[in-house]
Amino acid sequence: DQQVKQNSPSLSVQEGRISILNCDYTNSMFDYFLWYKKYPAEGPTFLISISSIKDKNEDGRFTVFLNKSAKHLSLHIVPSQPGDSAVYFCAASARTGTASKLTFGTGTRLQVTL
Amino acid sequence: NAGVTQTPKFRILKIGQSMTLQCTQDMNHNYMYWYRQDPGMGLKLIYYSVGAGITDKGEVPNGYNVSRSTTEDFPLRLELAAPSQTSVYFCASTQGYRYEQYFGPGTRLTVT
Numbered sequence: 001d002q003q004v005k006q007n008s009p010s011l012s013v014q015e016g017r018i019s020i021l022n023c024d025y026t027n028s029m030f031d032y033f034l035w036y037k038k039y040p041a042e043g044p045t046f047l048i049s050i051s052s053i054k055d056k057n058e059d060g061r062f063t064v065f066l067n068k069s070a071k072h073l074s075l076h077i078v079p080s081q082p083g084d085s086a087v088y089f090c091a092a093s094a095r096t097g098t099a100s101k102l103t104f105g106t107g108t109r110l111q112v113t114l
Numbered sequence: 115n116a117g118v119t120q121t122p123k124f125r126i127l128k129i130g131q132s133m134t135l136q137c138t139q140d141m142n143h144n145y146m147y148w149y150r151q152d153p154g155m156g157l158k159l160i161y162y163s164v165g166a167g168i169t170d171k172g173e174v175p176n177g178y179n180v181s182r183s184t185t186e187d188f189p190l191r192l193e194l195a196a197p198s199q200t201s202v203y204f205c206a207s208t209q210g211y212r213y214e215q216y217f218g219p220g221t222r223l224t225v226t
Contacts, residue, residue, distance in 0.1 A: 032212050043204050043217030051212065089156060099164055100145055100211040104156030
């Protein structure tokens with residue numbers, strides 16, 4: 001049972017345009033969501049996060065939107081740059097004692113073309 | 115400040131061999147994690163630790179063991195390697211709940 005789903009395995013966007021990556025979740029106990037970016041042969045690096053008490057969080061070119069009623073979040077990248085080409089993972093966590101355990105989606109490969 | 119380091123970067127094991135994947139962090143984080151990533155899949159949690167001497171199972175713990183004797187180190191042990199353990203292994207650490215996890219560069223393991 002996949003609790004975090006990224007239904008688009010890949011996305012191609014022209015440089016300068018907006019990239020929109022989507023993520024759906026099923027576990028209503030999730031209350032904190034994160035996006036990670038991963039280049040080949042490297043570990044994931046943190047991009048941006050959002051708490052379930054918010055519906056939007058911005059950091060420079062990156063904005064994450066959360067729709068709790070739809071159990072859906074999205075990552076917007078504006079404007080997209082060639083260096084943004086990577087695999088993007090959505091992750092969610094629910095408080096379990098004192099631990100911070102993340103459940104990951106399967107990733108979306110973004111290609112930004114010139 | 116090196117963050118999270120992992121050794122080795124690559125390893126090929128024969129079926130039935132054992133090995134230890136090393137993970138060290140220098141950020142004084144209490145929470146550490148081991149994940150595996152299979153091709154085309156997301157990361158799955160193997161084991162985690164909330165502090166020295168305390169470990170617990172994640173989603174896919176079978177075939178692995180961990181220990182946490184210091185805050186800095188969190189080694190992952192494979193006792194009897196199987197082809198199903200061919201994967202990329204990532205170690206991560208964080209200072210607590212609702213903080214991002216920092217990942218190491220990964221260890222690519224092949225079992226043949």
